[in-house]
Amino acid sequence: MRCTFVTLFPEIVEGYFGASILGRAIEAGHLRIDFVNPRDYSENRYKKVDDAMVGGGAGMLMSPQPLESALQAIRAESPEARILFLSPVGKPFRQTDARRLAGAQTHLVFVAGRYEGIDERLIELYADEVFAVGDAVLTGGELPAMLCCDAVARLLPGVLGNADSLAVESFDASLLEAPSFTKPDEFRGKRIVSEFLKGNHSKIAAIKNRMAWAKTQYFRPDLYQKAKAKL
Template sequence: MRIDVLTLFPNMFEGPMTDSIIGKAAEKEIVTITTTNFREFADNKHKTVDDYPFGGGAGMLLKAQPIVDAIGNIETNYPETKKRIILMDPAGKKYDQALAEELAEEEHLVFICGHYEGYDERIKEFITDEISIGDFILTGGELSAMVIIDSVVRLLPETLGNTLSSQTDSFSTGLLEHPQYTRPRDFRGMEVPDVLVSGNHAKIEEWQEKESLRKTWQKRPDLLDALTLTKQQEAWLEEFKKAEKK
């Protein structure tokens, strides 16, 4: 996968995009991440990328020209790739794991990170997606782009050492991930459930599924509204509810 980021602050990406899982993926050439300062494409001698909004209002807006020309430069350099051009915008589609999995199937992602009070609306004629990571405001789109890049890159084949890791993550199955434990078996009087050290893989999988459902019901019951539960899961859910009433 190739990822291009258009930003006024490319240095913000140096640490997060070169360390940990993303850094290793880049070393393996699973992903190539390039940042471009779109100020370089401003067509005025002062390299100005913002201006006052028509009609008045607080703050400054990013001009269309530098960003659109930066997109055009990417199109010129990589004409053969199919691109998803993503505008980070609080008004965009709310990001979730399903969208992360969708983006992980693409070959070329382009992120546009805004600043100031917003964008010239005409920029949106040159993008494919508007995405928000939540109903809150950040100083710019850089941090939200990093969040999306991290969540997408970890889904790419061979990025994680264990391919099951991403498949069993919270939200990937529609449920939160089940509780997990490691050694020692007894930590200050708190013991690992017996089933997990039983060696009975069928029972372990059943316990994991049940506890995933329990955790989701307790912490994020809203997620259950989007799921079609099996008869066994419905029975477990009734069990949880009865136990709570006692």
């Protein structure tokens, strides 16, 4: 899969995808990351990419022309690309979206806004989807874009060293993932559930299921009610 970041600050993104699991995925050819900087497409003699908001308001907006030219260049080179804008007003990005995009797309374009955001007309003209990653406003769209790309990329075949890691994860079946433990068996007076040490996988699975339900009820009662409704 190819993921393109449309950003004024590619250096923010580049370091993250050059390390660890995703870095190895890129080296192995499972994932391709590239960047398009709207500043390179600005027709302003000073390469200006922002302007004041019409009608007043604090801060600046990204200007339409550089961003449109950048997106048109991407479309011309990759007509099948799916363009995703990141915005606090978008629909919440879910694990189901990550699975859908990982399974159906070959080229994703993540548009990361800056300043006070992006001229709404650009979103209406070019967005295939608009995502938010939480009820918070950040200084730019790079972090949300990286979050979405990471969630998609780890689902691609060959990216994770152990594909079984994807078998039972948070948000599958509307439940949070059950707690996990490693050695030692006792740490600061807290012991691992004894049944986990006996190797009876059916019992371990049943206990983890109960723990997942309890954890979801405590941390995410909204998901808990959703999971109960599916029973």
